Amino acid sequence: MTQAECKVVKASEINPRFKYEISKMHGAEKLMRCFQCGTCTSDCPIARYSESYRPRQIIRMAQLGLEDRILDSDTLWLCASCFTCTDRCPQDVEVASVIRVLRNLAAERGHIPQVFREQFSSILESGYAYKIPELRVKRRELLGLPPLPKGNSESIRKTLRGLKPEKFFENNGGY
Amino acid sequence: MSKGRYLIFLGCAIPYRVSAFEVSARKVLAKLGVELVEMPEFNCCGLPLDPVSHEAMLVLAARNLALAEQKGLDIITLCPGCAGTLKKVNRMLKEDGALRHSINQRLKEVGLEFKGTIEAKHLMQVLIEDIGLERVKDSVIKPLTALSVAEHNGCHILRPKEFIGFDDPEDPKTLKTLIEATGARCLDYLEETECCGAPSVGVNDKIALQLARNKLNHVKAVKAEAMITICPFCHIMYDTNELRIEKMFNETYGIPILHYPQLLGLAMGFQPEELGFSELRVDASRILDKTKGGK
Ligand code: SF4
Ligand code: SF4
Numbered sequence: 001m002t003q004a005e006c007k008v009v010k011a012s013e014i015n016p017r018f019k020y021e022i023s024k025m026h027g028a029e030k031l032m033r034c035f036q037c038g039t040c041t042s043d044c045p046i047a048r049y050s051e052s053y054r055p056r057q058i059i060r061m062a063q064l065g066l067e068d069r070i071l072d073s074d075t076l077w078l079c080a081s082c083f084t085c086t087d088r089c090p091q092d093v094e095v096a097s098v099i100r101v102l103r104n105l106a107a108e109r110g111h112i113p114q115v116f117r118e119q120f121s122s123i124l125e126s127g128y129a130y131k132i133p134e135l136r137v138k139r140r141e142l143l144g145l146p147p148l149p150k151g152n153s154e155s156i157r158k159t160l161r162g163l164k165p166e167k168f169f170e171n172n173g174g175y
Numbered sequence: 176m177s178k179g180r181y182l183i184f185l186g187c188a189i190p191y192r193v194s195a196f197e198v199s200a201r202k203v204l205a206k207l208g209v210e211l212v213e214m215p216e217f218n219c220c221g222l223p224l225d226p227v228s229h230e231a232m233l234v235l236a237a238r239n240l241a242l243a244e245q246k247g248l249d250i251i252t253l254c255p256g257c258a259g260t261l262k263k264v265n266r267m268l269k270e271d272g273a274l275r276h277s278i279n280q281r282l283k284e285v286g287l288e289f290k291g292t293i294e295a296k297h298l299m300q301v302l303i304e305d306i307g308l309e310r311v312k313d314s315v316i317k318p319l320t321a322l323s324v325a326e327h328n329g330c331h332i333l334r335p336k337e338f339i340g341f342d343d344p345e346d347p348k349t350l351k352t353l354i355e356a357t358g359a360r361c362l363d364y365l366e367e368t369e370c371c372g373a374p375s376v377g378v379n380d381k382i383a384l385q386l387a388r389n390k391l392n393h394v395k396a397v398k399a400e401a402m403i404t405i406c407p408f409c410h411i412m413y414d415t416n417e418l419r420i421e422k423m424f425n426e427t428y429g430i431p432i433l434h435y436p437q438l439l440g441l442a443m444g445f446q447p448e449e450l451g452f453s454e455l456r457v458d459a460s461r462i463l464d465k466t467k468g469g470k
Pocket of ligand 1: 034035036039055089090093095
């Protein structure tokens, strides 16, 4: 979100229940304790190099209930999940986990970066998040490494059935 | 649980492209008397799916823990991401009966059950806690006293502290201690605990490469002859991208990036060919020449 996009907050954009809803989700329980000190943003490695990514701002927007603005924004997907913010927040807000909760909600709207779709369909197929190239398998042999354990596609599929976001899981990472 | 036998959980990144880490880790663990048993079946630890579905992450992690329980063995991982995920989910499921029940409902369908009878640890934790520094030191027959290196822990071996908790994320000591056990000097440098940037690859490559560049600059400033990592992703970030960063930002580094067990392996007297040195992108021959002397 750029500064310009954030300037005006219209009452109609606000979901006053948003903060209560997400405070019930695992990892976001302490959202309301944030007092906007800015520690998370000042210590965030991504904020350092990004023009738009500011964890404190995301937390504030969540408290305010700017649901659509947060969930429909690409910025949400920039977090590196390094957990520096979580470890340093003086109020014990699990900032990285709040961001994960928000991403899970964005995913339910179908906002899922391509890399996650690819990794998921690969997990379903082979158990591994990446397609292991044939060359690498041969290289392992040359290096004297044992064969890789195999994934059980059918069993993995069964255990994940019906999870949210449903379309993602039903369509092998599609939406 | 027996401290000499573990189920080895490779994760996805290592089989995909980081074989040198695995080769060298297997060598040094065998030398230290550790027996590794292969996972009977594999699926990703779940971490990559956490941003999309926290529950899917829990289920995938729990599957692995349940498989390990059937074998009656603790898990050792080389990837801090896998270690962190398996540790965290293990504790969550042990402590939260309702959550355990709901995950077990899913596992039941495929004949699995999470009981909470094993632990998951990263290689570094096994070295320091189960094997112990003294035994690591005793295994060194060729101290690397001519070398000065820098460490890079990465994030997931340290954070979130609440779940990982075996080292201080603000001033980590374990990797330094283990490096010094090989006889090498471990140099302090600016922003040692800064993220490598790997999780941003694919979402925003430029930010990722800027983070890696910043780190390499700091490591270069103290004249480290190599950087030592313990994470496959951090290793890819620096080793695979070093040349690219040099070109993109007009920098020169020439700093080889070694997996910690490669360093320990050299000190144990293994030959570079036995430790996967040929897999490294950044040429390490300068430091290999330097370590040859003490034969
Ligand atoms: S560090 Fe914690 S209290 Fe401070 S702004 Fe960030 S979330 Fe809020
Ligand atoms: S976890 Fe995300 S928001 Fe927090 S410091 Fe790391 S990159 Fe920034």
